Amino acid sequence: MSAGNVGARANTGRGGLRMEQVCLRYGDGDGEVVALDDVSLTVDPGQLVAVVGASGSGKSSLLAVAGAMRQPDSGHVHVGGVAVTGVPAKQRSALRHDLVGFVFQSSNLLASLTALEQLELVGRIVRAPRAATRRKALALLDEVGLAAKAGRRPGQLSGGERQRVGIARALMADPAVLLVDEPTSALDHQRAIDIVSLLVDETHRHQIATLMVTHDRSFARLADRVIEMRDGRLGPAGLLAER
Numbered sequence: 001m002s003a004g005n006v007g008a009r010a011n012t013g014r015g016g017l018r019m020e021q022v023c024l025r026y027g028d029g030d031g032e033v034v035a036l037d038d039v040s041l042t043v044d045p046g047q048l049v050a051v052v053g054a055s056g057s058g059k060s061s062l063l064a065v066a067g068a069m070r071q072p073d074s075g076h077v078h079v080g081g082v083a084v085t086g087v088p089a090k091q092r093s094a095l096r097h098d099l100v101g102f103v104f105q106s107s108n109l110l111a112s113l114t115a116l117e118q119l120e121l122v123g124r125i126v127r128a129p130r131a132a133t134r135r136k137a138l139a140l141l142d143e144v145g146l147a148a149k150a151g152r153r154p155g156q157l158s159g160g161e162r163q164r165v166g167i168a169r170a171l172m173a174d175p176a177v178l179l180v181d182e183p184t185s186a187l188d189h190q191r192a193i194d195i196v197s198l199l200v201d202e203t204h205r206h207q208i209a210t211l212m213v214t215h216d217r218s219f220a221r222l223a224d225r226v227i228e229m230r231d232g233r234l235g236p237a238g239l240l241a242e243r
């Protein structure tokens, strides 16, 4: 983590996310599921791409491969300009820590830590200087609108506020790529719009390549680009043919 580097456009000069002809299958024989079927996708720095698809269409699989958590059966993935396919698991894990941020449906916060401590933990793990880490954490909490609630634990925050802490925490490590899985499914409509708008703003401000997957197309208009996913395949919104 480049501690203290909270300023805008921290990611300038790094690449975004590039996936080329990616295939991923689960199981084999009769039980085989093709989760990703020849998927190619580029997300540029400073761009939020929304992938919209029904449950089971392959969205979480897409993020698992994009974030180097799962190796595809074929195809190539570049994260922040670095090839992550064909890399041994240990190195992939290091690349993931350097390059990828995750925001999940449930924000996965630690119940005993305050919002500020959740963010500071990221700095502590990489042994970044304490003062710079605190400055950065406070600046990010301010960005997501939680400056006044830095001392609250998850139980003292609303669902939308917890999601904001999760977003700020994901930004602590200056990721080149931000992967977001169903960020709005636990929120009411207005809070969901606020969260997606915040993700768009932070994507532009920090020049991150953000890939957000959702089954809910009502937020798609907020994204820089919308892609549809069906049966493991990607296509332009509204134009994907039935198989």
Ligand SMILES: Nc1ncnc2c1ncn2[C@@H]1O[C@H](COP(=O)(O)OP(=O)(O)O)[C@@H](O)[C@H]1O
Binding pocket: 026, 027, 033, 034, 035, 053, 054, 055, 056, 057, 058, 059, 060, 061, 062
């Ligand atoms: N670990 C797994 N083992 C076998 N099949 C899986 C596994 N994970 C997902 N699948 C299947 O792969 C397809 C895509 O799943 P997933 O990527 O979770 O879709 P989504 O996130 O859009 O709901 C589905 O048919 C699902 O049942």
Ligand SMILES: [Mg+2]
Binding pocket: 059, 060, 061
């Ligand atoms: Mg999913």
